[in-house]
């Protein structure tokens with residue numbers, strides 16, 4: 001089968017590799033669309049991979065080609081989206097119903113061959129059959145949407161709550177959509193890219209702030225502070241600002257990974273104590289029964305038209321285009337949300 005293989009840092013080759021085997025409990029999926037994730041950029045440009053060669057791609061949809069003898073709920077020809085996590089199902093965290101915290105997990109597109117290829121074999125439990133209302137193209141965006149849903153479900157908030165989202169990238173915009181679907185009130189999106197902020201407004205942000213131009217501390221001394229802050233930018237500055245701007249008894253969810261040191265000045269740290277601020281992290285998008293409510297909710301929101309992910313698809317490429325979408329996404333002027341490869 002044809003695959004886009006990452007042979008070494010910044011070296012993609014389109015080549016023929018062996019079609020995956022599948023077990024009795026597995027399903028062989030012919031991949032239709034696969035998205036490029038920010039984490040794939042780190043794999044490509046920074047060599048953050050477990051091994052070479054590797055086929056990337058964990059946000060994908062396809063059509064079931066074959067099923068193993070023990071597979072019951074999925075049949076050949078089903079249009080599907082795939083949950084890429086492969087938990088061990090045996091460790092303490094798996095037993096506690098926290099598969100994302102599994103000690104021995106595998107993952108399609110990082111620890112095992114991914115979906116930038118014609119076929120992927122996955123366990124039946126990783127397969128979500130798509131209802132007719134959900135197109136196979138938008139189904140490739142279900143995975144990042146589940147990450148956003150998991151993040152906002154880490155805390156409780158009332159309908160109408162004022163929320164600030166840091167970052168207008170894929171997860172930031174998905175978080176905005178999930179918050180609105182869940183009944184949040186005004187959502188303010190903060191970023192440093194005007195085009196991304198424009199896109200956030202187009203898909204439902206009530207307010208946007210370019211934090212390059214606006215001092216957030218000043219801004220929130222004149223405006224009501226958010227009850228909830230969701231940090232998706234993964235920038236040390238906004239990781240600190242999240243605490244600086246949230247109201248007393250407010251909640252902060254960290255979704256974006258830190259890449260630099262995060263230093264809290266004593267005055268900011270003191271806000272956590274004096275304000276009794278609740279802080280939590282969010283990791284991936286799974287619960288039990290696997291893959292979890294995040295996946296059910298994402299599918300339902302798209303099916304019902306409560307969330308429209310189609311405007312977030314800014315370009316569709318072929319595997320032969322190799323790193324083109326990767327280079328575009330890394331460009332600081334880039335304001336697109338999601339690039340897909342169309343496989344077949």
Ligand SMILES: [Zn+2]
Nearest residue numbers: 037038039059
């Ligand atoms: Zn991803």
Ligand SMILES: [Zn+2]
Nearest residue numbers: 088091094102
């Ligand atoms: Zn486990």
